[in-house]
Amino acid sequence: MPYELIMGDTELDSKVPDGPIDQKWTLYKQNAKLVLPANKRKYTIIIVGTGLAGASAAATLGELGYKVKSFCIHDSARRAHSVAALGGINAAKNYQNDGDSVWRLFYDTVKGGDFRAREANVHRLAEVSLNIIDQAAAQGVPFAREYGGTLANRSFGGAQVSRTFYARGQTGQQLLYGAYGSFSRQVHEKNVTLYNNREMLDLVVKDGKARGIITRNLITGEVERHAGHAVLLCTGGYGTIFYLSTNAVNSNGTAAWRCHKRGAFFANPCYTQIHPTCIPQAGDFQSKLTLMSESLRNDGRVWVPKKKGDDRHPNDIPDEERDYYLERRYPAFGNLVPRDIASRAAKKACDEGYGVGPTKRAVYLDFKSAIQRMGEDAVRERYGNLFEMYEEITGEDPYKVPMRIYPASHYTMGGLWVDYNLMTTIPGLHCLGEANFSDHGSNRLGASALMQGLSDGYFVIPYTLGNYLAQHQPHDELTTDTPEFEAAEKNVADNLKKLMEIGGERTPQDYHRELGKIVWNYVGMSRDEEGLKKAITDIRELRKDFWSNLKVTGVNEEFNKNLEFAGRVADYLELAELMAIDALFREESCGGHFREEYKTEAGEARRNDEDFCYVAAWEWNGDPTKPKLNKENLTFENVKLAQRSYK
Amino acid sequence: MSSTSNAMKFTLRIWRQKGPKDSGKLVDYKVDDIIPEMSFLEMLDVLNEKLAAEGKDPVAFDSDCREGICGTCGLVINGIAHGPLAGTTTCGLRMRHFRSGDVITIEPFRADSFPIIKDLVVDRTAFDRIVQAGGYVSFNTGSAPDANSVLVSKDASHDSMDAATCIGCGACVAACPNASAHLFTGAKVYQFAKIPQGQPERDQRVLNMITTHDKEGFGDCSNHGECEAVCPKQINIKTIAQMRRDYLVASLRT
Ligand SMILES: Cc1cc2nc3c(=O)[nH]c(=O)nc-3n(C[C@H](O)[C@H](O)[C@H](O)COP(=O)(O)OP(=O)(O)OC[C@H]3O[C@@H](n4cnc5c(N)ncnc54)[C@H](O)[C@@H]3O)c2cc1C
Numbered sequence: 079m080p081y082e083l084i085m086g087d088t089e090l091d092s093k094v095p096d097g098p099i100d101q102k103w104t105l106y107k108q109n110a111k112l113v114l115p116a117n118k119r120k121y122t123i124i125i126v127g128t129g130l131a132g133a134s135a136a137a138t139l140g141e142l143g144y145k146v147k148s149f150c151i152h153d154s155a156r157r158a159h160s161v162a163a164l165g166g167i168n169a170a171k172n173y174q175n176d177g178d179s180v181w182r183l184f185y186d187t188v189k190g191g192d193f194r195a196r197e198a199n200v201h202r203l204a205e206v207s208l209n210i211i212d213q214a215a216a217q218g219v220p221f222a223r224e225y226g227g228t229l230a231n232r233s234f235g236g237a238q239v240s241r242t243f244y245a246r247g248q249t250g251q252q253l254l255y256g257a258y259g260s261f262s263r264q265v266h267e268k269n270v271t272l273y274n275n276r277e278m279l280d281l282v283v284k285d286g287k288a289r290g291i292i293t294r295n296l297i298t299g300e301v302e303r304h305a306g307h308a309v310l311l312c313t314g315g316y317g318t319i320f321y322l323s324t325n326a327v328n329s330n331g332t333a334a335w336r337c338h339k340r341g342a343f344f345a346n347p348c349y350t351q352i353h354p355t356c357i358p359q360a361g362d363f364q365s366k367l368t369l370m371s372e373s374l375r376n377d378g379r380v381w382v383p384k385k386k387g388d389d390r391h392p393n394d395i396p397d398e399e400r401d402y403y404l405e406r407r408y409p410a411f412g413n414l415v416p417r418d419i420a421s422r423a424a425k426k427a428c429d430e431g432y433g434v435g436p437t438k439r440a441v442y443l444d445f446k447s448a449i450q451r452m453g454e455d456a457v458r459e460r461y462g463n464l465f466e467m468y469e470e471i472t473g474e475d476p477y478k479v480p481m482r483i484y485p486a487s488h489y490t491m492g493g494l495w496v497d498y499n500l501m502t503t504i505p506g507l508h509c510l511g512e513a514n515f516s517d518h519g520s521n522r523l524g525a526s527a528l529m530q531g532l533s534d535g536y537f538v539i540p541y542t543l544g545n546y547l548a549q550h551q552p553h554d555e556l557t558t559d560t561p562e563f564e565a566a567e568k569n570v571a572d573n574l575k576k577l578m579e580i581g582g583e584r585t586p587q588d589y590h591r592e593l594g595k596i597v598w599n600y601v602g603m604s605r606d607e608e609g610l611k612k613a614i615t616d617i618r619e620l621r622k623d624f625w626s627n628l629k630v631t632g633v634n635e636e637f638n639k640n641l642e643f644a645g646r647v648a649d650y651l652e653l654a655e656l657m658a659i660d661a662l663f664r665e666e667s668c669g670g671h672f673r674e675e676y677k678t679e680a681g682e683a684r685r686n687d688e689d690f691c692y693v694a695a696w697e698w699n700g701d702p703t704k705p706k707l708n709k710e711n712l713t714f715e716n717v718k719l720a721q722r723s724y725k
Numbered sequence: 726m727s728s729t730s731n732a733m734k735f736t737l738r739i740w741r742q743k744g745p746k747d748s749g750k751l752v753d754y755k756v757d758d759i760i761p762e763m764s765f766l767e768m769l770d771v772l773n774e775k776l777a778a779e780g781k782d783p784v785a786f787d788s789d790c791r792e793g794i795c796g797t798c799g800l801v802i803n804g805i806a807h808g809p810l811a812g813t814t815t816c817g818l819r820m821r822h823f824r825s826g827d828v829i830t831i832e833p834f835r836a837d838s839f840p841i842i843k844d845l846v847v848d849r850t851a852f853d854r855i856v857q858a859g860g861y862v863s864f865n866t867g868s869a870p871d872a873n874s875v876l877v878s879k880d881a882s883h884d885s886m887d888a889a890t891c892i893g894c895g896a897c898v899a900a901c902p903n904a905s906a907h908l909f910t911g912a913k914v915y916q917f918a919k920i921p922q923g924q925p926e927r928d929q930r931v932l933n934m935i936t937t938h939d940k941e942g943f944g945d946c947s948n949h950g951e952c953e954a955v956c957p958k959q960i961n962i963k964t965i966a967q968m969r970r971d972y973l974v975a976s977l978r979t
């Protein structure tokens with residue numbers, strides 16, 4: 079019985095505080111238990127990851143006086159994948175006087191997420207967005223400015239106001255460097271200790287609480303124990319499960335998955351975001367796909383030829399023979415519809431035979447009108463670096479020829495289940511940033527991930543962690559000399575040994591590539607029952623093959639990329655099955671999860687609020703084929719559930 | 726991978742070194758079936774998969790974002806840090822910039838302050854320590870005023886951003902005959918020197934960062950300009966001039 083749904087019996091308590099939605103966070107902060115300043119330094123907090131979420135949390139907790147041990151797989155904290163974010167960060171500042179407010183950002187985010195996020199979390203995010211911009215500006219982040227010296231904004235998808243702050247096309251880089259600066263100051267002050275080149279490979283749970291981690295030193299291969307009073311997981315998303323994605327080649331789901339196997343529930347794994355504007359794949363050799371920022375849709379117009387298989391050069395196709403399909407189908411939002419909608423529309427155009435370029439899996443993103451309207455220099459000022467990147471990769475000049483774009487895996491809304499405190503189902507284990515499932519429902523709006531990572535790290539966790547420690551975790555003496563550490567370390571060492579010793583024929587990359595194809599084809603932009611069942615069967619077979627035919631070169635005791643990748647692919651071979659199972663049992667379409675069986679006559683996603691207005695929180699049950707489903711029912715008291723319309 | 730009509734072949738002369746204490750040497754490898762759209766690192770992926778399939782130790786090199794922003798990658802290609810194309814990181818370089826049949830020499834970013842870990846991977850943590858010495862604005866989370874209460878002119882913000890764009894890859898050090906990290910350090914100092922938020926700590930910042938720079942064993946700058954030529958983000962050496970002026974002023978004041 080491979081596709082039987084097994085129900086868990088855990089009551090999930092989201093711990094959302096009482097009170098009206100716009101008062102909840104204020105009341106929470108007023109009532110939160112505090113740790114005495116003199117006691118803070120007696121606590122050691124383990125923070126895994128130094129992206130926006132991890133670096134901002136480490137800096138802030140360090141400033142507060144906690145002892146922080148920070149870990150990352152990179153040689154430097156500054157290289158976390160947050161560095162690659164291009165387009166911008168949202169905040170409800172209403173500096174443009176165009177009608178923005180905390181309420182509107184809250185509403186847009188809930189609606190953008192297709193009504194599958196927790197209202198209270200999203201409202202807090204919208205409130206805190208204001209502080210983030212203040213914080214970053216004070217750090218000296220060189221945001222774009224108006225001539226008068228105030229901050230500039232641009233528009234992003236899913237919003238009718240201009241609330242996105244940016245630093246050229248390098249917003250993530252600059253925000254990360256801001257956080258990394260504050261982080262570095264705490265390293266200097268000796269409140270934060272950085273353990274670089276370390277991969278977390280297991281969580282240590284003692285008396286039901288997270289009390290430490292096991293890491294592998296990626297330079298020496300040494301397996302190490304680290305104890306703390308709480309663990310914060312800030313390890314990013316699992317978008318590389320598709321093999322080809324806009325994420326970095328070292329991005330992974332390993333830390334989150336290993337915590338899942340220790341008892342942290344994994345929520346909504348099937349909610350993944352396929353970004354509409356990426357440079358199309360050119361061949362099998364390709365190791366990653368490059369994003370062209372969503373900000374380009376401010377001025378670029380998406381089109382395909384009206385005639386199927388039209389092979390003319392795009393510049394030879396006159397305007398009346400082009401189908402600006404987003405403008406036609408969604409007049410209210412036009413080219414700025416949310417990502418899931420834009421991606422599916424591109425797929426549909428290509429499936430129906432209107433695709434362009436050598437592979438016919440691409441649509442045009444055209445800047446001709448923008449160049450005519452504001453001149454080439456103004457376009458260069460806004461998007462220069464993106465245009466250059468495009469030209470270097472494709473050899474085509476987008477000032478002269480429209481860009482060719484196609485959707486690619488970009489972001490994962492799913493992640494470890496957390497309550498309002500950002501705590502997982504393992505007490506003491508918190509999860510921040512893209513690694514958790516919290517704020518974006520089934521579709522994330524552009525420029526909201528940076529906002530969430532920094533909100534979690536700078537402004538939420540300092541309160542909620544203190545509240546936890548003060549009530550539930552005394553600052554007892556730390557030791558790694560316990561049976562729990564012993565067992566976890568052995569688990570990691572055995573697993574590494576097992577990977578090294580299979581002695582088969584195929585490389586980890588080879589397996590990853592094949593897994594990626596299965597996930598992309600059947601658990602990608604559109605899904606159906608038959609395909610999902612096939613995916614589950616194929617993944618199981620591939621997993622079996624992996625454990626009998628993997629080949630890892632080199633030895634454990636040195637810098638060994640193959641061994642690193644092997645462990646990550648092994649985890650993805652399990653997580654991929656959970657993604658497919660989650661997608662199979664969510665018999666509705668919502669946001670990034672589109673089931674062919676559930677759509678409106680116009681081909682739009684058809685939600686089923688009656689039966690599926692819940693968070694699917696999966697529980698590890700000893701075997702990847704038998705996860706247990708627990709539900710957190712979502713209630714909407716402030717926003718009316720409605721069919722999402724951008725027409 | 727299938728052979729295509731425009732497939733290219735190369736002889737790669739690669740620095741192999743087992744560990745920090747071993748001596749290394751250049752070893753030749755052949756690759757064919759390389760297509761012009763491939764990035765330089767994807768070409769090395771092809772080599773490594775071939776080596777792995779033959780049961781040989783793949784060439785260790787590091788990379789992450791593969792789009793020119795994280796600063797992880799970095800190879801000296803035919804004697805030039807990040808290769809022949811100006812303003813590009815190693816990961817952004819495409820094989821169409823080479824001619825089929827070329828011999829390509831690939832070495833790590835060499836400097837005493839960047840010890841070799843394995844093959845083409847070096848330890849650049851000295852950069853982090855320079856930043857820790859003062860490459861930031863000191864204030865605690867939560868105490869910031871409204872973002873628009875401090876005005877920054879568009880030009881100043883632009884200028885600051887030009888320097889802040891540094892990705893910390895270390896090409897400047899690898900290219901410099903003195904293995905100086907003045908471009909890296911100068912870029913940070915300059916970024917803050919140009920904006921109001923950077924003023925309160927301006928003196929202390931430059932003094933502390935340069936002290937750490939020297940302590941880490943990086944050399945002094947003697948105006949060769951090699952750093953600017955290889956910088957993938959095209960950071961201007963005027964940042965070094967500014968840093969020196971600031972250093973002088975700060976030394977006189979303290
Ligand atoms: C190309 C691109 C462009 C984007 N543009 C935007 C944008 O314009 N606006 C926006 O809002 N969002 C954008 N996003 C999304 C956003 O950048 C990410 O969601 C966000 O930065 C994630 O931050 P994070 O701190 O959660 O994780 P990351 O920044 O991914 O950091 C993960 C950290 O965890 C560490 N780590 C991972 N695994 C382990 C392990 N096992 N052990 C130890 N350490 C580990 C890593 O070293 C790293 O430090 C973009 C994403 C991409 C890929």
Ligand code: FES
Binds near residue numbers: 789791796798814817
């Ligand atoms: S891999 Fe990130 S800059 Fe090259």
